[in-house]
Amino acid sequence: MSMISRKQQRQQSLQAALDDNPFLTDEQLAQQLEASVPTIRLDRLALGIPELRERTKHMALDAQKKLQAIASEDIVGQLIDLELGHSGISMMQITPEMVLKRTGVARGHFIFAQANSLALAVIDAPAALTGIANVKYKVPVHQGDNLVARAEVVRKVETKYTIWVKIRNNNKEVFRAKFLIVSIPKEGDNENENSR
């Protein structure tokens, strides 16, 4: 009776084929699965899979959003609280992209990114550069973990800030770092002051 109908099997293959390559047209799918194009359309409808163009568009938007979240703009993670010049708190959830497949452990640079960008956000200046970072990873972090980072300015001498960032997962400290950050007060071209 319900011996996995040909239909179900085909729909599974369809799903798999699109997971593998979302840029397949219905025609290509029809060929690959040895069914007619209308059948493919029915299957897509049944599975709630949109047409190629919609899929492409979603992928574009999606990937872009993730890129922005990871790469550009503001802070890595969500800024929860900020007292400019004093302290700040941010939160970040470990997504599948952040972990090494073999071990399931989050790659260190994402945690560093959260800490570093929070440290920079706390500085009360239009721009700032990280100079030195001392970092300690205490406990490995895994997918789905929710990291809470707390940054505190512990010293400020002229444009030089010393900032401590501690990251906790479920109230257990998993990471801590000390950043020495230099703020750049004016728009002047004085970026070479600490080079050579």
Place this chain on the structure above:
Amino acid sequence: MSMISRKQQRQQSLQAALDDNPFLTDEQLAQQLEASVPTIRLDRLALGIPELRERTKHMALDAQKKLQAIASEDIVGQLIDLELGHSGISMMQITPEMVLKRTGVARGHFIFAQANSLALAVIDAPAALTGIANVKYKVPVHQGDNLVARAEVVRKVETKYTIWVKIRNNNKEVFRAKFLIVSIPKEGDNENENSR
């Protein structure tokens, strides 16, 4: 004679509009720039800008590739040379996503990512975790810069490696870091050996 023709001005606006939102159709562009659809098409042709669907597709592929490069799999940057257990070299170009818009300076965690992932790659073990990192940013790095990272194992005690990573831009050292990395030899669940 060449007083910036209306045409040129319109084409600039077109480029800007698409930079801002690449999902605009010709019709929407025509409305926005107060020209006819055919004009928009001619302008696109002149500027070598493909149609909406092509743009969307390229974005999807592009962003996905970048995501992979930044987020998942292997190394951040390109692995150029690797002597397992001894040294390694990787290269990474600073893309627009990596820089802060205000200052044009690369965000520190990308450079950290390159260094850290290279350091991990050098370890001759199935898996490894970063324990401690001491990091110094010497010179700010900008968009388009080509960073060459060189990692070297300087000490190894049992499962604990000390690795130096130096990054140069155009033969000038811009970053250096020391990593203490613990390798995990077996598949056993001994991840808590260095916690608390």
Place this chain on the structure above:
DNA sequence: CAGATATTAAGACTAGGTCTTAAAAGGTGA
């Protein structure tokens, strides 16, 4: 005003779908 350049229009075609309606094929129970 002539001539060149820029712009718009008109028509035919395309891909990769949509949605609706209809026909054919196939297996199953009585």
Place this chain on the structure above:
DNA sequence: TCACCTTTTAAGACCTAGTCTTAATATCTG
């Protein structure tokens, strides 16, 4: 074996966001 029902395929009309070609109009400039 027939009738029924599900599954599959087909056929036709429509859509978007283009393509490419050819032709007609504006508009500016010397």
